[in-house]
Amino acid sequence: MSQEILKVENLCVKVLEKDILKGLDLTIGEGETHVIMGPNGAGKSTLGNTLMGKSEYEVTSGNVTFLGEDLLSMEVHERARKGLFMSFQNPIEVPGVRLSEFIRNSCEAMGNKMSLWNFKKAAAVQMKVLNMDPAYLDRELNVGFSGGEKKKAEILQLLMLKPRLAILDETDSGLDVDAVRTVSEGVKAYQEQVGGSLLIITHSTRILESLSVDKVHVVADGKIVAEGDRSLVDEINENGFEKYIRA
Amino acid sequence: MSEEKTFVEDINRSIYDVIDKENNATRLKEGLNEDIIRQISDEKDDPDWMREFRLKCLKLYNELQVPQWGPGIEGLDMDHISTYVRPKTDMKNTWDDVPEDIKNTFERLGIPEAERASLAGVGAQYDSELVYHNVMKEVEEQGVVYTDFESALKGEYSDMVREHFMKLLVPRDHKFNALHGAVWSGGSFVYVPKGVKVSIPLQSYFRLNAKGAGQFEHTLIIVDEGADLHFIEGCSAPKYNVANLHSGCVELFVSKNARLRYSTIENWSKNMYNLNSKRAIVEENARMEWVSGSFGSHTSYLYPSTILKGDNSTMEYTGITFAGEGQDLDTGMKVVHVGRNTSSVVNTKSIAKSGGVSTTRTSVQVMSGAKGAKSVVSCESLMVDNISRSDTIPVMDIRTDDADIGHEASIGSISDDAVFYLMSRGLSEEDARALIVSGFADNVSRELPMEYAAEMNNLIRLEMKGSIG
Numbered sequence: 001m002s003q004e005i006l007k008v009e010n011l012c013v014k015v016l017e018k019d020i021l022k023g024l025d026l027t028i029g030e031g032e033t034h035v036i037m038g039p040n041g042a043g044k045s046t047l048g049n050t051l052m053g054k055s056e057y058e059v060t061s062g063n064v065t066f067l068g069e070d071l072l073s074m075e076v077h078e079r080a081r082k083g084l085f086m087s088f089q090n091p092i093e094v095p096g097v098r099l100s101e102f103i104r105n106s107c108e109a110m111g112n113k114m115s116l117w118n119f120k121k122a123a124a125v126q127m128k129v130l131n132m133d134p135a136y137l138d139r140e141l142n143v144g145f146s147g148g149e150k151k152k153a154e155i156l157q158l159l160m161l162k163p164r165l166a167i168l169d170e171t172d173s174g175l176d177v178d179a180v181r182t183v184s185e186g187v188k189a190y191q192e193q194v195g196g197s198l199l200i201i202t203h204s205t206r207i208l209e210s211l212s213v214d215k216v217h218v219v220a221d222g223k224i225v226a227e228g229d230r231s232l233v234d235e236i237n238e239n240g241f242e243k244y245i246r247a
Numbered sequence: 248m249s250e251e252k253t254f255v256e257d258i259n260r261s262i263y264d265v266i267d268k269e270n271n272a273t274r275l276k277e278g279l280n281e282d283i284i285r286q287i288s289d290e291k292d293d294p295d296w297m298r299e300f301r302l303k304c305l306k307l308y309n310e311l312q313v314p315q316w317g318p319g320i321e322g323l324d325m326d327h328i329s330t331y332v333r334p335k336t337d338m339k340n341t342w343d344d345v346p347e348d349i350k351n352t353f354e355r356l357g358i359p360e361a362e363r364a365s366l367a368g369v370g371a372q373y374d375s376e377l378v379y380h381n382v383m384k385e386v387e388e389q390g391v392v393y394t395d396f397e398s399a400l401k402g403e404y405s406d407m408v409r410e411h412f413m414k415l416l417v418p419r420d421h422k423f424n425a426l427h428g429a430v431w432s433g434g435s436f437v438y439v440p441k442g443v444k445v446s447i448p449l450q451s452y453f454r455l456n457a458k459g460a461g462q463f464e465h466t467l468i469i470v471d472e473g474a475d476l477h478f479i480e481g482c483s484a485p486k487y488n489v490a491n492l493h494s495g496c497v498e499l500f501v502s503k504n505a506r507l508r509y510s511t512i513e514n515w516s517k518n519m520y521n522l523n524s525k526r527a528i529v530e531e532n533a534r535m536e537w538v539s540g541s542f543g544s545h546t547s548y549l550y551p552s553t554i555l556k557g558d559n560s561t562m563e564y565t566g567i568t569f570a571g572e573g574q575d576l577d578t579g580m581k582v583v584h585v586g587r588n589t590s591s592v593v594n595t596k597s598i599a600k601s602g603g604v605s606t607t608r609t610s611v612q613v614m615s616g617a618k619g620a621k622s623v624v625s626c627e628s629l630m631v632d633n634i635s636r637s638d639t640i641p642v643m644d645i646r647t648d649d650a651d652i653g654h655e656a657s658i659g660s661i662s663d664d665a666v667f668y669l670m671s672r673g674l675s676e677e678d679a680r681a682l683i684v685s686g687f688a689d690n691v692s693r694e695l696p697m698e699y700a701a702e703m704n705n706l707i708r709l710e711m712k713g714s715i716g
Contacts, residue, residue: 052671055663076670077679085671092668096686102672105682109673140686157672 003030004065005165005197006051011062012222013043013050020046022222023062028165033191033198033212035233037205038219039241044201045089047219048169051199052086053079067164081110083164083196087154087171093142099153100137103160110161126159130186148179155186165197166190172207180206187211205233220244262355263514266485267348267456271374273333277459278326281305284429287331291397291432296409304418304428311422318546318575318604323490323520330430332374332457338395340381349373356483358452361698366479368393370451372464375432386445392438393449396465399436408436411467415498415526423522423548427463427496434464434495439474439505448477448510448696453495455484455519461492468498470505470533477508479696483543486516490545493519499527501535503557508536512699514706515543517573522548531557531586538694539566541578542706550608552581555589555617562591567691567703570603570635571710579608579640584617584650593624596691598684599635600710606638609654615646622650628658629687631680631711681711 006028013021020043028034038044050057051064053076064071066084074082094102104119114122124134130152142150151171158166168187172180184207190196191212200207208230216233218226218241225244226232275286284305288298313320339345342359353359353371362369368382370393377395386393392404399408418428435451455462470476484491493515501507507527515521521544527535537551553562562582570576582591597605605628613620628637639656661683669679684707685692692700 052667054667075676076667077673077675080671080673088668088671092662092665094665094669094683094686096689097682102669102682105674105678106672109675109678140689161672 002032004028005030005067006199007063007065009063011047011050011064012060013046014058014060015046015056019060020222021050024219024223026217026224028197028199031195031197032214033200035208035213035216036199036201036219037203037216037233037236037241039245040203042219043222044203044219045169048086048167048199048201051167052076052084077109080163084167085158085161085163085165086167086169087151087158089170089173091142091150091154093140095140095143097141098137099139099141102141103157106157106161123156123160126156126189129159129189130156131182132156147174148176151175151179151183152186155183155190158190159186159193162194163196165199167199167201169201170203171200172202172204177206181210183207184210205237208233218244263483263516264485265352265355267352269457270335270348271332271457272335273331274457274460275329275331277329279305279308279330279430283330287430287432290331290333294400294405297400301429304425307418307425308422308429311419311425313422314548317548317577318606320520320522320546322545323492327459327489328492329457329460330463331432332460333376334373334378336378338377339379342379345379349378352454352456353379353452356452356454356481357698361450365447365696365698366450367445367447368449370395370435372433372451372453372462374455374457374460374462377433382449389443389445390440391443391445392436394436396434396436396467399467404436404438407438407469408467411469411498411500412465413496413498415500415528416496416524420524423494424496424524427465427494427524430461431463431465431496433462434466437468437476437478439470439476441471442473443471444475445477448479450479450481453480453482455491455493458487459489459491461494464495466495466497468507468509469500470502470507472502473504474502475506477510479699480509480511481514483514484516484519487518489518491516491519492522493544494522495524497525497551499525499535501527501529501533503530504532505530506534506536508538510538510695510699512540512695512702513543517543517545519544520546525549525551526554527552528554528556529560529562532559533557534560535562537562537564537566537580538691539564539578540691540695540703541566541568541576542710544576545574547576547578549578550581550610552583553591554583554585555591556585558586559588560586561589564591564593564595565691565694566595567688568595568597568605568607569707569710570597570599570605572601572603575604577606577608579606579610581610582612582622584611584613584620584622586617588619589617590621591623593622594690595626596688597626597628597637598631598687599628599637600631602634604636606640608640608642610642611644611652613645613647613650613652617647618649620647620650621652623653624655626656627687629684630658630660631684633660677711681708684711
């Protein structure tokens, strides 16, 4: 395996006094794309939110190493600056903050300070990939965005921030076929341009169609219950999660 | 330090807080009595009618009660306020002639720079008197009058001034109007003749440096028929551990078909009692626009009011108030619809933090003859923490049967999810919170001239600094 980016060992997480993750292990190498699948309530999004550092997610035991450092002891913004990114399932609306202002500030926080001119030029390139009108840069962050527009804005951030590891939490949920295809193009561009690693959390498979996938993990009841290559996706498409839930 | 990197320019509170050594020509004794008032008249060489006016106002002041409905002002003791402090210079029209220390203060505040870049005229008041006044030649040639108030009182426009002075804000209205009438000093007079459009703004800046003093400038603006003006007012003071008082009056006359925009960024220090009165009267088909930012002061009472007297006259008010630790800011606006088919649009935002109290009062009155009046009022509050307080008190008095009136109020807090979202993109918690607050204030900063929008963002940033416990 190439350089190890993320190593999750025996991760146990509680949310509101309820055990959600019950000893999850996962290792992701550089440039690899991993897919996490599983039924609703299995703990998929909990894994993403825990890695990003959301405060309601209480780690009761286990370790997470990100680029050789203890991820769990870092603050949220430190994780981001280190190269961790998450595309949110329901990105929150922030009135009055322009999309351009937000991404530019983020780039700057990551140590990539750009003039407004250079920023707009760089953003225009990526917005083209996502079939987004550059006028979106002047819109208030996620305010009045459709589901598809929100997800495109998330992927735009992914392409601008160029993280080492990106978690995509149900990025394809609630999108029509065209929007999934566009978002998928964006993710592909990230794979190709940045060569970063991906952890794609999904319970459908449409987003995966045009992406290369290295490994598929099935999560049920807070643990990884099956692992395989891309063929596992097809198998689940055919048979669903039933046998994993019973197991 | 990475903490210092921000999305708004880094700021430095020290530009506001530098205290010049007091080196006054005259400083009247603290307190308020007929002798003091006569001394002010002597200092200013008042015309007789003004001498009498002042003394009448003092009498009224002693009769009127302190308002009981607002924040307490027990900390303000007029026996400890010097009402008149003359700086050690007369008024100059080039900055080079202004004494070094005073000039440096205004330099730090960016006034001469702004004048060069984007203003048609500037007046700068230091304590009780103007120390600098200058108008662009082109604007003067258009017939625009922009002078200090004392010159106006004696010069060519003395009749016009006398005709309008404290006619809109009458001394009997409340105790602090009466106080102002008794001790006013400084301020500006502006007259824009018929049809003249002043394409870039005029600005007056008020700086109160003297400790334990009061500033009582008077601003009178008359925009004649079909004329157009944008006037900017800025104010600040260094912080002292004793009370200072600001009680200015702004009277605005907007004639038929004219437009006036009046923008203020107030950044008094947190020992200041800011008991300020502003009123505009708007004639037929004319338009009044207010942009008002209240950041500083210990206690504020500020409710710019507008009388939509003429048919088809309109008013727009955009205001923001930011109350931090130890501040009790009572702000808002009042509009009276008198003419037919008049309309008002009001947007206020208020932010309360670290135990600060922000109260927004709005009053919409539609008189019985004001057929076809329209008014939309929206008040939004943002609570940065749970120890602060924000209230909205709307009053509506509608005396017609066809008015179209809307009022909306909302109160929100900074959501943890929003902070988490911004932090997941690399912003520190403090930066995330400041960005959310700046976003909340965004529609106000868009109304401000660019330098002022930047100053407002800086002030927000400054106020939000250290807000994480």
